[in-house]
Amino acid sequence: MRRRPLAAALAAACAGTLLAACGAAGATDSLPAGTKEGGELVYATDREPTCLDPHNNGDMPQTYIARQYLDSLVSMQADGSVVPWLADSWEISEDGRTYDFTLKQGVEFTDGEPFDAEAVVANFEQIMDPATQSSTDLLYLSPYFDSAEAVSEHVVRIHLKRPYSPLLTVLSQAFFGIESPKAMARGLEENCQSPVGTGPFVVSEWKRGREVVMHRNENYTSAPADAKHQGPAYLEKVTWRFLKDNTARFGALQSGRAHAIFNVPPESVPTATADPTIATDDFVHAGVPFSLDLNTEGPALSDVRVRKAVVHASDARGIVESAYAGVFPYEGNSISSGTPTYDETLQEPYPYDEDTANALLDDAGWTGRDEEGYRTKDGKTLTLRLPYNSDPGETPPADLTIYQNFQAMEKRVGVEVELIPADAATMTAVKQDPTKYDIQGRYWNSPTPNVMYIKYSQETLDIDNGQNVSRVADEELDETLLEAAATTDPAEQDALYTAAQERLTAQAWHIPLYPIQTRLATRSDLVEGIWIEPSEGEPVLHDAYLLREGL
Amino acid sequence: MTILAPAPEDTAPAQAPQAAFRPARRTPLHSPGFCLALGAVAVVALAAVAPGLLAHQDPLEIHLAESFDAPSLQHPFGTDQSGRDVYSRVVHGAGQSLVIGLGATAIGLLGALALGLAGGLGGRFADVAVTRVIEVLYAFPGILLALILIAVYGNSAMTQMVAVGVASMPGYARMVRGQVLSVKGSLYVEAARSLGHSPLRILLRTILPNTFRPLTVLITLGIGQAIVWAAALGFLGMGVQPPTAEWGAMLNAGRNYIQMAWWMDFFPGITIVLFTLSLTVIGRHLQRATDSGAAR
Numbered sequence: 001m002r003r004r005p006l007a008a009a010l011a012a013a014c015a016g017t018l019l020a021a022c023g024a025a026g027a028t029d030s031l032p033a034g035t036k037e038g039g040e041l042v043y044a045t046d047r048e049p050t051c052l053d054p055h056n057n058g059d060m061p062q063t064y065i066a067r068q069y070l071d072s073l074v075s076m077q078a079d080g081s082v083v084p085w086l087a088d089s090w091e092i093s094e095d096g097r098t099y100d101f102t103l104k105q106g107v108e109f110t111d112g113e114p115f116d117a118e119a120v121v122a123n124f125e126q127i128m129d130p131a132t133q134s135s136t137d138l139l140y141l142s143p144y145f146d147s148a149e150a151v152s153e154h155v156v157r158i159h160l161k162r163p164y165s166p167l168l169t170v171l172s173q174a175f176f177g178i179e180s181p182k183a184m185a186r187g188l189e190e191n192c193q194s195p196v197g198t199g200p201f202v203v204s205e206w207k208r209g210r211e212v213v214m215h216r217n218e219n220y221t222s223a224p225a226d227a228k229h230q231g232p233a234y235l236e237k238v239t240w241r242f243l244k245d246n247t248a249r250f251g252a253l254q255s256g257r258a259h260a261i262f263n264v265p266p267e268s269v270p271t272a273t274a275d276p277t278i279a280t281d282d283f284v285h286a287g288v289p290f291s292l293d294l295n296t297e298g299p300a301l302s303d304v305r306v307r308k309a310v311v312h313a314s315d316a317r318g319i320v321e322s323a324y325a326g327v328f329p330y331e332g333n334s335i336s337s338g339t340p341t342y343d344e345t346l347q348e349p350y351p352y353d354e355d356t357a358n359a360l361l362d363d364a365g366w367t368g369r370d371e372e373g374y375r376t377k378d379g380k381t382l383t384l385r386l387p388y389n390s391d392p393g394e395t396p397p398a399d400l401t402i403y404q405n406f407q408a409m410e411k412r413v414g415v416e417v418e419l420i421p422a423d424a425a426t427m428t429a430v431k432q433d434p435t436k437y438d439i440q441g442r443y444w445n446s447p448t449p450n451v452m453y454i455k456y457s458q459e460t461l462d463i464d465n466g467q468n469v470s471r472v473a474d475e476e477l478d479e480t481l482l483e484a485a486a487t488t489d490p491a492e493q494d495a496l497y498t499a500a501q502e503r504l505t506a507q508a509w510h511i512p513l514y515p516i517q518t519r520l521a522t523r524s525d526l527v528e529g530i531w532i533e534p535s536e537g538e539p540v541l542h543d544a545y546l547l548r549e550g551l
Numbered sequence: 552m553t554i555l556a557p558a559p560e561d562t563a564p565a566q567a568p569q570a571a572f573r574p575a576r577r578t579p580l581h582s583p584g585f586c587l588a589l590g591a592v593a594v595v596a597l598a599a600v601a602p603g604l605l606a607h608q609d610p611l612e613i614h615l616a617e618s619f620d621a622p623s624l625q626h627p628f629g630t631d632q633s634g635r636d637v638y639s640r641v642v643h644g645a646g647q648s649l650v651i652g653l654g655a656t657a658i659g660l661l662g663a664l665a666l667g668l669a670g671g672l673g674g675r676f677a678d679v680a681v682t683r684v685i686e687v688l689y690a691f692p693g694i695l696l697a698l699i700l701i702a703v704y705g706n707s708a709m710t711q712m713v714a715v716g717v718a719s720m721p722g723y724a725r726m727v728r729g730q731v732l733s734v735k736g737s738l739y740v741e742a743a744r745s746l747g748h749s750p751l752r753i754l755l756r757t758i759l760p761n762t763f764r765p766l767t768v769l770i771t772l773g774i775g776q777a778i779v780w781a782a783a784l785g786f787l788g789m790g791v792q793p794p795t796a797e798w799g800a801m802l803n804a805g806r807n808y809i810q811m812a813w814w815m816d817f818f819p820g821i822t823i824v825l826f827t828l829s830l831t832v833i834g835r836h837l838q839r840a841t842d843s844g845a846a847r
Contacts, residue, residue: 271810400793408611
């Protein structure tokens with residue numbers, strides 16, 4: 001279905017007039033009877049990004065907003081395949097090192113710039129430029145990416161240093177949304193405040209600490225092939241509000257001040273389920289589950305016996321099920337169940353076992369005891385420092401409970417866990433200095449099992465602020481994962497990624513706890529049509545429409 | 552301000568006519584409200600000094616299978632999100648709260664005495680300076696002043712105590728200054744001076760005691776106030792950090808689960824209310840006792 005010029009023109013003409021009048025005029029036949037175009041949707045979420053441009057840094061809250069105003073080259077399906085989006089088609093060379101994308105024609109950025117091959121090249125250049133302070137994007141690209149070139153006006157070619165089979169799924173994420181070269185040229189600061197794309201909405205204003213206001217892109221022509229409708233969004237305006245406090249956010253949904261919220265706090269799930277006007281949509285992220293990463297450069301945790309003892313003693317399943325009141329499942333494998341090639345036999349590799357933990361610690365030489373009953377070796381107490389972000393809204397209450405539970409469980413085998421509350425600035429410093437922590441709670445959402453290379457390879461050890469917080473430097477793991485990236489044969493990929501999961505589990509470099517979940521809750525009596533795309537669990541508002549005006 | 556007027560025996564005749572209209576009062580200890588309040592404070596004090604006598608379970612011991620258990624015989628106040636006994640945590644939290652309350656009051660009072668004495672006795676210049684300092688401190692709401700201090704010096708029980716202490720300082724300081732000024736001009740200080748006592752002796756033996764007496768009431772009320780402030784800071788995530796048992800921090804943790812586990816907030820909350828209420832009752836009682844003592 002192509003864009004309907006009449007509807008778009010009508011909508012544009014009505015933009016300044018009363019909504020009621022506009023609604024009737026702009027109604028489209030694709031919407032159910034009794035509903036209409038237009039209106040404002042209030043979407044309340046927990047975390048506010050530090051920058052709207054998702055190429056900078058690259059944290060989850062950035063992708064969620066970026067999905068509303070940026071388009072990517074391809075769009076990922078639940079089964080891991082991709083369909084056309086800004087790229088109509090693509091060709092991959094025999095050796096897997098050259099990708100030719102043929103781009104959609106007639107697309108414009110919302111600042112009037114044409115979308116063409118040069119624009120895509122400019123995006124890759126901006127991502128690779130250190131000044132952009134890309135982190136997520138660099139971790140995905142820099143081990144493989146060589147260069148991008150505009151072959152013709154609508155064909156862009158990407159050269160890779162070595163084959164990278166997950167490239168298409170990687171590029172489907174809003175982290176790789178295509179931005180206007182003119183807007184990017186304004187510099188990082190301005191682009192953070194008001195990035196420009198080709199997407200269904202346009203960022204109008206970002207009131208920091210409060211909300212991002214977006215308006216409909218009346219000329220939208222570039223919806224992905226898997227969108228529920230083509231052409232401009234039904235909604236006229238989206239208010240993307242930041243409500244950090246779990247109770248307040250859920251209250252906003254209950255009272256109807258928000259049409260949809262993300263995330264539903266786990267403690268409110270029973271209430272949400274019981275409420276007939278609240279519909280919840282759960283999405284289990286692929287990638288590395290929320291885990292306690294064990295710093296292998298630390299004096300105690302460099303010993304695999306100590307790491308295994310810590311995992312055995314933690315009662316990982318118990319601490320998750322208690323803290324998340326059974327709402328989040330336990331996940332003990334190094335990648336989440338939704339990730340391709342997930343090996344379910346590794347679901348609970350280290351069940352709770354105090355005796356084994358004690359035996360392992362004795363064996364590792366931590367046999368002394370200090371006056372508080374903690375284990376010692378050569379006069380040193382077995383103390384593990386666990387810093388966490390104590391700024392409001394940053395560490396979910398249930399995660400804080402997990403830390404406390406973990407601390408109490410480890411105490412039983414004589415391991416002292418020191419919980420260190422820290423503000424965001426201190427946490428950034430901690431992440432960059434492996435001598436400042438022994439354990440950190442981290443996760444990494446990603447559509448590909450190759451995420452293990454990002455989290456645990458030597459090559460990514462020092463890219464940006466060290467996502468490899470376990471400080472793993474393991475030849476065997478690196479080779480396995482690079483080999484997996486080089487092959488396109490699914491069976492071979494499966495075998496190699498399984499070997500990687502086994503290696504990670506055997507070395508106990510981290511304590512996986514639960515898969516990250518997107519829990520979207522909507523007022524089903526007010527709004528319809530919000531869906532979650534599968535690459536990063538981004539909510540899609542392009543197809544959403546209001547069932548009735550006002551609250 | 553009459554309630555805070557100096558009340559030494561020798562000035563009593565001046566207030567005698569007022570006392571004539573006052574209805575006869577029961578002696579302090581017979582008032583049941585006062586007894587209850589005294590009892591409550593005694594229990595909290597006992598909990599602070601020897602929590603093991605009142606609660607036998609470890610406040611930090613977790614029982615993962617027993618999280619969010621409703622109040623029962625085994626857990627009279629229920630359990631929290633880690634299966635810790637809320638009753639034990641309330642009992643063990645008394646020490647934290649009391650230490651912070653008393654410590655903060657002591658810090659506030661010490662600072663206030665220094666400021667107030669300097670203002671009251673230091674001459675015009677010092678007085679103007681002290682008054683300005685007090686006014687500046689007063690310009691910030693107490694809790695805001697405490698928040699600023701914690702933001703600068705970080706989260707810990709110590710900064711929480713100092714922050715609340717400093718925040719309560721201007722109130723005390725203004726009182727001390729006024730008191731010192733009025734005592735300084737009294738006849739008995741004049742008398743002490745004409746007896747040839749040294750200024751230091753007059754300060755320590757005459758001015759200080761007579762300044763302090765009316766302050767005792769204020770201190771009793773102030774401890775309650777300090778505990779509420781400390782709890783407020785704990786509730787905001789400032790000060791004592793998890794898993795330490797502290798009433799305000801417990802309220803904060805329980806807030807998230809209020810729809811499914813009301814007891815996590817109810818019991819620490821009611822404890823704060825009852826304890827500060829008791830301190831207020833005692834404070835008011837002392838106040839009346841001081842007044843009638845002055846009238847006798």
